Amino acid sequence: MAAKLVKNALGRLVPTEVNGKPQIPYQGVGKYKPDYRKYAPPVASCADFPTGNKLVKDLKEALLKAGLRDGMTISTHHHFRNGDLVAIQIFRIASELGIKNLVWFPSASFPCHAEMIDYMEDGTIHHIEGSLNGPLGRYCSEGKMKGIGILCSHGGRYQTVQDGEVVIDIAVIAAPTADYFGNANGVTGPSACGLLGFALADSQYAHKVIVVTDNLVDFPCIPWQIQGNYVDYVVNMDKIGEPEKIVSGTTKITKSPDRLLIAELTAQLCWEAGLIKNGFSFQAGAGGTSLAIANYFEQIMRKENIKARFARGGSNQYLVKMLEGGLVDYILDGQTFDLEGVRSMRENPRHVDTSPFTSYNYHGKGNFASLVDIAILGATEVDVNFNANVNTHSDGYLLHGIGGWQNCLFSKTVILPIPLFRDRIPVIRDEVTTITGPGELIDVIVTERGIAINPRRKDLLDALKNTRLPLKSIQELKDEAENICGVPEKPNLGEEIVAIIKWVDGTVIDAVRRVITG
């Protein structure tokens, strides 16, 4: 816990060692160049899979056959989001078996995973890497987790596995359909959740791979989003997830007048700046404001007879409607956010499943995120240098994972439509509680009381010279919020580091400190 701290390129003090492993401080966008090789998993042999039938009795048998033991790293995936029924079972079994000090490496965690706290309390889990959310984030924030949390983006998770920073001993992949060979997909079956891209790195690099399904079909399972040639064991169980709960959080268009205004301003800005044009591309999230923006985009596109080449998902009913209405040629989807998304991916060859490898991995030969014209993202806080925070709240609590947020910062124009304040706490600050992404990649902040454009984007400022949009400096926006709400208090934080935030290249962009309670 008394690891050495160094100042990184953003001036943040970060540890050079975490959970016994050396760490590299963030060096700036594109500055850290890897000079090493990919992780090399062990070579398997078909001689050990003579029949190709990998079915075992149950998850416990699969874990035992996979050699489950103290200190291992176990990965799971969040395709079911808050409807996941498999991850908890793994650690229940491990706890019953008296296994200790596991590392849980999920692609994201959700409130349904709160029971993991029990397994941290009883020593089954040492710490969580990858993502910390809600109740688990709160537990970590209060300094209760044995190890230090490590948060990475979806692309960073692929990078960290590919590069061997995290070696996965056992990957457990919950798959809505699979065959006895281990081929698996998420688009068919009673628990269909869309796709299984978040498990791709795990299937490729984990030493042992277990596929768990509740819809076992004859070989071949088509399509195979996960290839059975990477899979060791297959488990058939009653129910792996509740697909209706993949609809997490707001997935309906906002009705808030302020947020609708923000959405309208965002769409208007994109139009006036010339970003909405034939062949353009965009990515918006599934929050109420993002959906409203997509809706305004649709109105503009219909009116001006403009067609997008592709939209990046998280897909949802609104995006599917645009695809089916011929307004976008393709959805390149990383995650279905509702069941319309699942249906469309199953039925429509133009609704294409992608993975963190294709879309987000920074240690590849390019990725899709950097090809997107407009990315609409959120933030909990933004500072006057456009650095933004998505992980912690202004009270210091670590309540959100990074998701694909950092990866999308590489899109050509990054816009954060955010309210000027939330619960009377200003969002724009002199300094954010945690830097998740560097300001140099964030181009526009749209609030209900004005729009700030990053001075680096002279082209955008030029294009909007004659606009009637309410352009302001970010300092002006901050002052305006503080005039209304007062200067916000600093969170009450200790010195102790409870988690680190990794940048897309594996370096440490910031550290999260313990919240002092009571």
Add this chain to the structure above:
Amino acid sequence: MAAKLVKNALGRLVPTEVNGKPQIPYQGVGKYKPDYRKYAPPVASCADFPTGNKLVKDLKEALLKAGLRDGMTISTHHHFRNGDLVAIQIFRIASELGIKNLVWFPSASFPCHAEMIDYMEDGTIHHIEGSLNGPLGRYCSEGKMKGIGILCSHGGRYQTVQDGEVVIDIAVIAAPTADYFGNANGVTGPSACGLLGFALADSQYAHKVIVVTDNLVDFPCIPWQIQGNYVDYVVNMDKIGEPEKIVSGTTKITKSPDRLLIAELTAQLCWEAGLIKNGFSFQAGAGGTSLAIANYFEQIMRKENIKARFARGGSNQYLVKMLEGGLVDYILDGQTFDLEGVRSMRENPRHVDTSPFTSYNYHGKGNFASLVDIAILGATEVDVNFNANVNTHSDGYLLHGIGGWQNCLFSKTVILPIPLFRDRIPVIRDEVTTITGPGELIDVIVTERGIAINPRRKDLLDALKNTRLPLKSIQELKDEAENICGVPEKPNLGEEIVAIIKWVDGTVIDAVRRVITG
């Protein structure tokens, strides 16, 4: 050339070192277990691909940017079979640049590649690994190649790359459709050839990857059979191949009465042995006899109302007809053998493209070939222990690559329908010129004068106890051929090893010796 020779598990003398690299002698089926890691290619960074646009002026510029220099290993692929227009261009450019001692690593070579002899003569190419065919095989057989040829199966090629036995410096992938990011497929575009699976290992493991296309489309190129995230450079040129020439050799049903008899006997044997039943699977080649067998299968299936779960390709018009007629649920295709195959793969989601990784790689966690019920294969020679040869002719000339032949030996029942003699030379011998596959994996030899079942297959012999099929011992078949044609002469071979034949696990199953000419 004076490498040490050892006797392998089949009693064949094989070298322990080839082209300066150590080799492991064949140890028996499933006996050699890898205890090492996969090859680890260098980690790339998106910082080096800031726009994602990888287009360069021409192939020469791409090769220069990829760092082409003496001694490199350059890989190409045979999706165009005898219509390939790209491989030759690489070595023309290299020869003009004065580059020496390259290793050419094709997935297969064809008569259209005869010009490579010029580049072996002028020192541009040191030797060929992977596959040697026709004129190139003849050149090698006569001891004219500087290095020793190394032949591997399609699955062995994936294995050898995955395991790092061959490190590809530059892979050049001729793709009928591609986008500027390097996503590529073989099913669309004017030169559509089907799929690009043979280039998969190369895209994943080569240090530099060049995609060459004559149909550049806007991002995203859908489907992406090759993922642009592995690709360094994209070249757009006039014409990459002649898809009409992917129809190589016989792809029509034989009209020879002897061969039709062999085909009929094969189908009848499968039926009587109970192998043709609901949910079964089969793989047949594209030769005239194989096509006739598939045709007889179809007749039986229609008559008996039987449906196959899947057929493995090489696909062709006959297999497509079975798919479209509802006689098979899926074609799992590794290579389209005619343009009907290309069309079907493009249009029909049940015509699924596979790769040597999914289908054939022995150093994976199982592969598809081992799940196939009936595999129909050819051979140039078979010995009395059922060991078979597909590489050399009885005169010792190395005229054929291995293709998927070795990999298919792992299917549940392997049948070789072959004539008892060719040009009055008996096919069944005391000893084959070259062992490509061990007899323990070969179950049935069907000739026009009788059927020999491997005594290991007691189950088959039992099932056919009361058959009227002309069952004989393999020795009886051999004697019968020799009674008609006389005892065949041995080929006139020198001591010098000109090529080795690798087994699916990377061990050396046999060595090919120089043919003494004149």
